[in-house]
Amino acid sequence: MLGKLLVRYLKRYRWLLVGVLVFQFLSAMASLYLPRLNANIIDQGVARGDTEFIWSTGSLMLAISLGQITCSIIATFFAARAAMQAGRDIRLDVYEKVSAFSEREVSQFGPGSLITRNTNDVQQVQMLAMMGATMLVTAPLLAIGGVIMALQQDVGLSWLIGVSVPSLLVVAGLIISRMVPLFRSFQKKLDAVNRIMREQLTGIRVVRAFVREPIEAERFSVANHDIMVVGRKVGSLFVLLFPLAMLVLNVTVVGVIWFGGIQVDAGQVEIGTLFAFMQYVGQILMGVLMASFMTIMIPRAAVSAERIGEVLASESTLTRAADATTEFPAPGTVAFRDATFTYPGAEHPVLEGITFDAARGQTVAIVGSTGAGKTTLVSLIPRLFDVTAGSVAVGGVDVRQADLDRLWTTIGLVPQRPFLFTGTVASNLRFGREDATDADLWHALEVAQGRDFVEAMEGGLDARISQGGTNVSGGQRQRLAIARAIVHRPDVLVFDDSFSALDLTTDARLRQALWRELPEVTKIVVAQRVSTITDADQIVVLDDGRMVGLGTHEQLLETSETYKQIVDSQLGVEA
Template sequence: MLGKLLVRYLKPYVWLLVGVLVFQLASAFASLYLPTLNADIIDKGVSQGDVGYIWARGSLMLAISLGQIACSITATYFAARTAMSLGRDIRNDVFERVASFSEREVTRFGSGSLITRNTNDVQQVQMLTVMGATMLVMAPALAIGGVVMALLQDVGLSWLIAVSVPAILLIAGLVISRMVPLFRSFQQKLDNVNRIMREQLTGVRVVRAFVREGIEEERFRGANTDIMVVGRRVGSLFVLLFPLAMLVLNVTVVGVIWFGGIQVDAGNVQIGTLFAFMQYVGQILMGVLMASFMTIMIPRAAVSGERIGEVLDAESTLVAPEHPVTEFPEHGTVSFRDVEFSYPGAEQPVLSGIAFEAARGETVAIVGSTGSGKTTLVSLIPRLFDATGGEVFVNGVDVREADLQTLWSTIGLVPQRPFLFTGTVASNLRFGREDATDEELWHALEIAQGRDFVEEMDGKLDARIAQGGTNVSGGQRQRLAIARALVHRPEILVFDDSFSALDLRTDANLRQALWRELPEVTKIVVAQRISTVTDADRIIVLDDGRMDGIGTHEQLLETSATYREIVESQLGAGQQGVEAQA
């Protein structure tokens, strides 16, 4: 999975990788040539007292060293640019893929995990790219080139290399085999930490209302300790690897000095050659150590690449049609034809046998007890879910055959939990339509009964809105969400229990303004409050996912026992208020 990911995203940057390869090889060749020059200076210049030779060779070594520095800097720049570009491209694609998901896929992955995959996991792949583009070229060049150059210096001491290199490879292999499962566990623990942190931030009011700060802190502390334990075990393996590798390196150098000294004393090897051999041994072991370090990074990046690939390869249940319909034959119509919907793995469908029609300009209300499937039903209209049975038609076209952008442009949705974005009142309202004028924004606010409180805010339309709209009340949040949907100029308005935070008077005034100002807009209204739906053209009563009745308020009082129970439960709390609203 990691290989496919890298091949896919590195293809546009092959020229940068070629640059890294060229400059890294040049740097490696310079490193391999310098010990030979050093040996020449000691054996020829120093031993013979030839100052001119020393200056000539020394100047050459200085020039090569400066060239090596320049090559290393250039190669690192190319590698960093490649890695940053790769990370940008992956994040863009992951974001676009997640944006195409239905609620089913988002729930399957979890929002916390999706955030981690698009941040930390991408970062791991980036680190592997930048380190691999440098080390994976330098390491084999130093190791293989060092062996060749060492053999050219002295074949008699080469047995030390034959012993030390396998020793380092064995140590690295044992350590890395222990790290692979730990890296996978670490990413899962990180998902858990992000999930808990996100829940506590978004649910801070609930946490404080129920005095759960201590319990939530303990829950986070547990998740944080779990990731610390795994990280400590990974760190312990890192700590074990490098001292052992340095031990092998130092023992090898001692061996070179010991046995090389014997050869020098016997007159078989010159001192400069011995020093060059020692440097080549160091470069060989350094190359092997660099390769070992890369093999440590690869497992973690492989886990991250697999997690990223899962998102990129995930098929959304919202499959775009091969030949999407962009021209709708009707306007403002909604039709459910024997619709059924089941969640994956559910024993029974959430909705079953749903059949009704809404003509242009009509108001269709949906009522029912909690869990009866109201929100799921209206989610099928903008195709947030796909029906598992039957057909849903909008403007005369099956939503599964309609172009998604065209479909969504005709629908204004006010969700059960209205969400506002960080910015201003105006920027949130223009989320419905970017080219809306200030007059249109004020008109939408007036219909949504939000003009008064916006005018009182500091800055009015330019008043700041915090993330999620936490600096405004629940009722104000609902009215701003309704105004945003109105700015969108939809043919169909879907209100998913969007009046629940409003008082009875504001609720009534808002509905009257909607019916008066938008007579040709079809309105699908989910509500718990009977006073909100009594003036609807038709009311659909849901009971355990099935239609228990359909008709006007007066008709359902006579024909639907479920509807009568709902009405009576609210009439008991204040009959006159409900009757007045009706």
């Protein structure tokens, strides 16, 4: 998966990678050539007292060193540019894939995990791409080139390379093999930390209301400790790797000095050649160590790439029909035909056999006890879920055959938990229609009974809104969400228990304004209060996912025992 991911995104920047290869090759060749020049200075210049040779060769070494530095900088720049752009592309593709997910896929992965995959996981792959583009080129050149150059200097000491390189590979292999499962565990622990943190920030009011701060702090502490334990184990292995690698390097250098010194004393090897051999041994082991470091990064990046691949390979259940239609012959109509929905893995359907029609301009109310399936039912209209049997039609077209963008344009949704985005009142209201004028916004606020409190806010339409709308009350948040849906100018307005935070007077005024100002808009209303839906054209009564009543308020009082019980219970409470 890691290889496929890197090839898929880095091939777009192949010319940058070619540049990396060229300049890294030049840099490595320069590194390999410098020890030979150093040996010549010692053996031919210093030994013979040839000052002119020392200056000329030293100047050449200085020029080569500057060229090597320049090539390394250019290669690193190209590698960073390719890696960063590839990371940008991966994040964009993951974002677009997640944006197309239905609620089913989002629930399957979890919001916290999706955030981690698009941030930390992409960063791991990105860093591997950058380091790999430089180290994986330099390491084999230094290792293989160093062996060749060392053998040219002194074949008699080559057995030291044959001992030190395998020893270093064995040490690195043993340590890296233990890191792979730890990296996989680390990413899962990171998911858990992000999930808990997100839950606590989102539900901070609930946490404080139930005095759960100490318990939630302990819950986070446990997750934080778990990731610390795994990270400590990984760090311990890192701590072992580099000292052991340096031990192998130092022992090899000692061996070169010891056995090389014997050869120098015997007149078989010159001192400059011995120094050059030592430098080549250092380059060989450095190349092996760089390759080992890369193999440490590869397991973690492989885990991250696998997690990213899972997201990219997931297909949303909200598939777009190849012959999707953008024409709605009966705008504003909604029709359920034996609609059934079952959650994956559930034994029983949440909704079963739902059949009713909503004509243009009608108000259809959905009522039922908690867990009856009201929210799931209205979620089928904008295709937040797809029916598992039967059909749902909007504007005379099965929603599965409709162009999704066109479908969503015709529907205005006010969810059960309205969400406001960071920005201003105006930017939130224009979320559905960017070209809306200030007059349109004020009119929508007036219909939604929100004009008074917006005018009282500092800045009016330019008043700041915090993420999630936490700086306004629940009722104000609901009214802003309703105004946002009105600004959208849909053919169908879906209210999922969107009046629950309003007092009875505001609720009544808002409904009257909606019915008066939007007579051509079909309104689907999920409600708990009977007073909210008594004047609806139709009322759909749900009980345990089944439709047990359909009619007006007066008709259902006579024909539906379930509806009568709901009315009696509320009247009894009000009395």
